[in-house]
Amino acid sequence: MKTQITYVNGKINWIIIVLFFSFNTIKAQISGNQVYRNNNYENNYNQGNLPNKTTVSINDNHLTVTVKMLHNKKADGFVITLGLNQEDETVSGCSKKINVRIDGFLEKIKSLGIKKENCYIDFISQTKIYDFNATNENAQQVDKGFEIKKNIIITTSNANSLEKLIAIASDFEIHDIIKVDYFNNDTNAIHNSLFDEALVLAEAKKIRYMKSFGKRIIGTPTATEEFATVFPKTQYKMYQAFESSEIETNHYNRNQYLKKLARKNKTFYYDGVSGAGFDKVINPNQTEVGIQYLLTLTMTYKIDTSI
Template identity: 65%
Template structure:
């Protein structure tokens, strides 16, 4: 019976190891010791006593969907004159924005940002002489569009491509009322800290005196800082042997390897509470850490 029990335990350990390996995914190719802030990790001690002081720490993470998005698109136009440049680039912009109105994009929802106007130079080659000359001008502009509908982002990018606008510079996420979120998390953390404090005092029959001191840290984590990348592939090696009088030569052609990018938000570990832990839509993460210190009565 003992042998059978040991066999079952070993089997369960092997199965557990296999399951852990299966769920890691190809992201292990990009694993490093330092994730450059992608995996938030705080102090794992939540209750500590030092110099007659009871210190209670509560950490809360909230995943929240964005209330709106700001899409920035870039475009440029070349022509022989500045006037021709402006006419052509504005025609593309006006055509795109006119089509974007079908998605409910209003005049107040976009802004055209003038970036630069520069001269363009080229070379003309005559026999062995290359002479540089002024070829024309280039104007660059950015279009900034806000929308509350996430599905509009991809539709706007498709529409922009019809007017040769291909540069998707960035997409920013925002919430309208971060103060309400902040105060809500603070109240939640304060209540949890009070519960921890009461449990400790009851367990060790202690009493606090005076008024507590508190420190708070509130952070907002936006998606643009939380993307990681890796390349998953295995490659062969080429080794050439050169003997005496050998003129062996070879050319090694390296194929392009696909690079994967993925959203890697703040880790859900090491928090006392995670609000909306199963949210699949990429959004904004709010992190609040509250530490409350109480003076313990040592006379009892």
């Protein structure tokens, strides 16, 4: 979000407002199977594409002050998406079987305080499926039946219920945890709070530099603001730590070697936006994975050149 602001007699006048939302829409402590995607896509927020130092510039005509704020916020709630499928020889058979599983699951999670109105069933697809009858001479494709896929979307404010919910899902052969989204109830309040604190810090910087250089401000300042929300899904990274031996083959030996590679474990970890270079970080030591809010406010003041 970018905003143009001016001040008249100590009051804020909003001159031009230009909005662009760069909200990047999760992964979490429970991230869902989307964690296996490529984690190096362009909208990752890291210190490589964020300013890591504060900026103040002054010349004979202008003083420019930049203030950067970071707020680490726990999520107020979560939206978990589970996927399941069902095969049968008929469409009606598929529908009955998958609905029995879903209804049983929804009934059982009531014990976690999750009501039916907090759940939504998303019908994904209904397709024919085929197989092959293979003989020694040929393989013939045959109609095997139908498959229905549905997603269950659940909203909960209790982080501790997520793991229990997943365990209950497995009882109904629901194993695909597609994703977990995070949300806060009042993003506007968070934004306003960051903006107010940034104004205070910008004013303190202005006073310090005017006093240091013996300058005086005239006219009204202008300002540019950028506000971004960083969700956990863009901040997960992956690595593999192992050492492997090699097989050296003899090109003059006609015997063939079959090399089978052992499975190497992948480690995924949350790497949120670092607090380095920010003027103020709210909740800097928060260990729980949550949502991060970034605000950058740049103020430009006119300097009296007659002094």
